[in-house]
Amino acid sequence: AIVAAAEALLSPAEKPLAGRHVVVTAGPTHEPIDPVRYIANRSSGRQGFAIAEAAARAGARVTLVAGPVGLPDPPGVTVRRIETARDMLAAVEAALPADIAVFAAAVADWRPAEAASLKIKKDGSGKVPPLAMSENPDILSTIAHRTDLRPGLVIGFAAETNDVLANAEAKLARKGCDVIVANDVSAGTGVMGGTENTVHLVTKDGIEHWPKLPKDEVGTRLVGWIADRIGKS
């Protein structure tokens, strides 16, 4: 009760996202090959969870759609745990309307065309048939191109291993979103699975380079940046 009373006394500047609904995605998706095998992306979920937590601290109602990660629910955040890209899109759509969407998950672009219902066995031939793949729905592009219930601010992430900024600028245009948060996840950077991140905010107005920061701090700064932008709109 004391905490609630203290929070009620905070100035609007300290709860700049009060009354807003923020949807955040985080973590990898797992795309089943059969009951025991799957395709996954490397992602600890830390960056997305940090953003969700920072948005809740800023007063927003937050829905976090999270793939399989070992992180606990952030305080004050509604968490939907899903496994596949298709489930993630469905959970995001179910969470609309939202004022802001931040797609920080490392969604699998492809999935095995058919998940086998029984464990696939080696046939003893020593040969392996190629795995037929299907393209997954593009969650960022799907939500950014909606004609109804499009969140006012749609932010995508671009995890790249080469041509980071050029890829991010192309992605901004192609996906129809408002911001791309680009980062270099090459093995040497330690970003994937690590606790720090160096990001670049790409908008149609240009590129903002941020220094290397703890992922928590990237979350806090990104939420501050969002609050500024929402305040001006």
Place this chain on the structure above:
Amino acid sequence: AIVAAAEALLSPAEKPLAGRHVVVTAGPTHEPIDPVRYIANRSSGRQGFAIAEAAARAGARVTLVAGPVGLPDPPGVTVRRIETARDMLAAVEAALPADIAVFAAAVADWRPAEAASLKIKKDGSGKVPPLAMSENPDILSTIAHRTDLRPGLVIGFAAETNDVLANAEAKLARKGCDVIVANDVSAGTGVMGGTENTVHLVTKDGIEHWPKLPKDEVGTRLVGWIADRIGKS
């Protein structure tokens, strides 16, 4: 020092694997598709870690070769952390000679034929080329069929979703090992990622059915079973 003194006073029956070297594998393997994507098996590593810990408690020198899992090193166990099936085989071979080998890992049977060095991008066609796959080395069969440095007792695991015992008996013969520990990992059983396991010990002499037990208890009982068998040999 008091613990060491107390341990030194234990009867041989309580340290039945003293002087023995046990190699255990545990967890999944991750097979890279590109820097951010991989194929994996569902495996928490709990059963293998429990066996390694029980073997150390029974006085054995234990080498645990573990795929990517979130479990801490068991006390008194030398842990080698690896990622791929090929790395796991190399780590097992480097650990020989051993008296006993327990292969509890969920090793990927296949890997992408070539891991891309840069992140694979969608080409905008909406089409996805099939993923060419190569067969991984069979660690259980390779070690069980060695003509030099074959451990005296080679134990494999069979995680099955159907025809559990028939598949296990066929595997025992095909792999050249001494024991198959078979379990049903169908979705409904909760074994995968869970804390309990129902196993069946398949040898050329027959099948021993164990009740549903915590994975720790399966580890302790299996080590007791191994000690009995080693004692008789």
